[in-house]
Amino acid sequence: MPAAARRNEQSRRAILDAALALLAETDYAKVTIEAIAARAGVGKQTIYRWWRRKGEVVLEALTRQQTPVVLPDSGDLEADLRELVRATVAEFADPRLSATTRALTVEMLSDDDLAGQVRDRLLRPQLEAVRDRLAAARERGQIRTGADLDVAVELIFGPIFHRWQLRTGPLTEEYADALVDHVLAAVRP
Amino acid sequence: MPAAARRNEQSRRAILDAALALLAETDYAKVTIEAIAARAGVGKQTIYRWWRRKGEVVLEALTRQQTPVVLPDSGDLEADLRELVRATVAEFADPRLSATTRALTVEMLSDDDLAGQVRDRLLRPQLEAVRDRLAAARERGQIRTGADLDVAVELIFGPIFHRWQLRTGPLTEEYADALVDHVLAAVRP
Numbered sequence: 001m002p003a004a005a006r007r008n009e010q011s012r013r014a015i016l017d018a019a020l021a022l023l024a025e026t027d028y029a030k031v032t033i034e035a036i037a038a039r040a041g042v043g044k045q046t047i048y049r050w051w052r053r054k055g056e057v058v059l060e061a062l063t064r065q066q067t068p069v070v071l072p073d074s075g076d077l078e079a080d081l082r083e084l085v086r087a088t089v090a091e092f093a094d095p096r097l098s099a100t101t102r103a104l105t106v107e108m109l110s111d112d113d114l115a116g117q118v119r120d121r122l123l124r125p126q127l128e129a130v131r132d133r134l135a136a137a138r139e140r141g142q143i144r145t146g147a148d149l150d151v152a153v154e155l156i157f158g159p160i161f162h163r164w165q166l167r168t169g170p171l172t173e174e175y176a177d178a179l180v181d182h183v184l185a186a187v188r189p
Numbered sequence: 190m191p192a193a194a195r196r197n198e199q200s201r202r203a204i205l206d207a208a209l210a211l212l213a214e215t216d217y218a219k220v221t222i223e224a225i226a227a228r229a230g231v232g233k234q235t236i237y238r239w240w241r242r243k244g245e246v247v248l249e250a251l252t253r254q255q256t257p258v259v260l261p262d263s264g265d266l267e268a269d270l271r272e273l274v275r276a277t278v279a280e281f282a283d284p285r286l287s288a289t290t291r292a293l294t295v296e297m298l299s300d301d302d303l304a305g306q307v308r309d310r311l312l313r314p315q316l317e318a319v320r321d322r323l324a325a326a327r328e329r330g331q332i333r334t335g336a337d338l339d340v341a342v343e344l345i346f347g348p349i350f351h352r353w354q355l356r357t358g359p360l361t362e363e364y365a366d367a368l369v370d371h372v373l374a375a376v377r378p
Contacts, residue, residue, distance in 0.1 A: 102298050109295045109354070119355050127357065148367045150358060151348065155371060158347030159340065161354075165298070166308050168316065169339060178337045182344060186375035 014040040015047055019061040024096070028103035031058065055107035055114050058100070063121045071133040077142045078184060080133065085156060085183075086176040092164040093171035105165070127153050134187070144189040155183050203229040204236055208250040213285070217292035220247070244296035244303050247289070252310045260322040266331045267373060269322065274345060274372075275365040281353040282360035294354070316342050323376070333378040344372050 001009070018039035022031045033054055037044045051057045072080045091097050108115035130153050137143045143152075159179055163169050190198070207228035211220045222243055226233045240246045261269045280286050297304035319342050326332045332341075348368055352358050 105354075106295055106298045109291050109298075115356065119357060123355060123357075148371065151364075151367050151371050154348035154351050154357075155344055155375070158349070158351035159343035160347070162343050162347035162350045165294075165350075166312060167304065168308060168312075168343075175340075178340050182337065182340050182375045185377075186344070186371045188374075 011040070011042050011046055012050065015042060015050075015057065016061040016064055019057050020065060023058065023061070023100055028099050033057070053107075053111075053114075055104065055111065056117070058104065059114065059118055059122060062100075062104075066122065066125075071129050073133060073136060075140075077137045078180070081156070081180050081183065082177060084130065085160070085180050086173055088157070088160055089171050089173070089176040089179075092160060098164070102165075127157070130156065141189060143187045147187040152183065152187050155186055200229070200231050200235055201239065204231060204239075204246065205250040205253055208246050209254060212247065212250070212289055217288050222246070242296075242300075242303075244293065244300065245306070247293060248303065248307055248311060251289075251293075255311065255314075260318050262322060262325060264329075266326045267369070270345070270369050270372065271366060273319065274349070274369050275362055277346070278349055278360050278362070278365040278368075281349060287353070291354075316346070319345065330378060332376045336376040341372065341376050344375055 015036060018036045019031065022035055022039060026035075031054065033044055033047055036054075036057060037047055040047075047057065051060070072083055074080055092101070104118060108118050131149050134143060134147075134149050134152055138145065138147065138149070143149075156179070160171070163175075164171060169175065204225060207225045208220065211224055211228060215224075220243065222233055222236055225243075225246060226236055229236075236246065240249070261272055263269055281290070293307060297307050320338050323332060323336075323338050323341055327334065327336065327338070332338075345368070349360070352364075353360060358364065
């Protein structure tokens with residue numbers, strides 16, 4: 001790698017690390033381009049060379065941080081779904097993670113291009129991992145053949161997202177378990 | 190009613206009517222306090238006397254416009270749910286309505302107080318009307334006694350909201366019908 005490319009790569013990494021560190025430490029409103037630049041030890045212009053706005057930096061940082069999504073497959077669909085849904089509900093109930101997701105949602109709603117990127121890079125891999133897990137269960141006869149797996153995935157995440165965003169009810173383990181019971185009833189043979 | 194109170198009431202009504210007219214005609218971004226005031230023939234200060242920000246004016250206008258939510262009860266749960274879900278999906282698929290909902294969602298995510306108002310005044314009555322319809326069905330034995338009606342309501346609206354907001358799939362009548370099939374399977378005895 002030529003020296004200039006290596007320096008670029010180092011700057012990019014410093015910026016993304018700075019964004020992640022700030023996200024973990026402070027409110028999203030305080031994670032500004034200025035704050036990220038200062039923390040990374042680069043000028044603001046360096047950030048704007050690669051990203052149009054804060055939301056894009058945060059998306060790339062979160063995407064890079066994301067480990068490949070592989071769902072548990074113990075063979076027991078109910079146990080695996082319970083684990084997934086409890087973890088998802090706990091994530092949305094966590095104030096810090098919730099604040100980041102909320103902020104990213106605002107940015108998505110006001111920027112179609114960013115919305116597409118968040119969907120395709122951050123969200124789609126997770127939804128597809130769940131879909132794959134359900135497809136495996138269907139092959140084993142644990143899910144009825146007529147079940148629509150895209151609808152099934154949304155039956156899992158849609159209610160959590162709705163409850164979280166509109167704050168219509170508690171995000172507890174009891175809620176997670178009740179949701180799993182209803183989703184399973186919807187797709188069982 | 191004293192003359193001053195009557196004038197106040199006339200101004201309020203003119204402002205809310207102006208907000209609704211602008212919402213129907215133009216992009217949400219152009220529905221500003223200035224535009225509402227101009228259309229209503231009042232000064233901006235008159236609006237700020239009663240509302241802190243645009244989102245609150247829009248919420249009150251939408252709430253006032255909303256007819257009391259009474260769901261069809263033909264006795265046929267499947268037919269009634271199909272009608273409800275098709276209408277809801279069509280509403281989210283409509284670009285103009287969708288733009289207003291999207292904008293109101295952004296305002297909710299950035300203002301906790303407004304979020305509570307939208308939930309309690311605009312949303313809760315709709316969710317409760319659906320819950321009541323499901324409760325009637327449960328009394329008739331069309332829904333299993335163990336079904337959680339709050340979860341059931343979210344199984345209906347959560348997936349639509351998720352798909353609409355994250356744009357992960359088409360909002361069609363076929364989708365509406367598939368969703369109803371899965372929701373019914375989740376709650377049937």
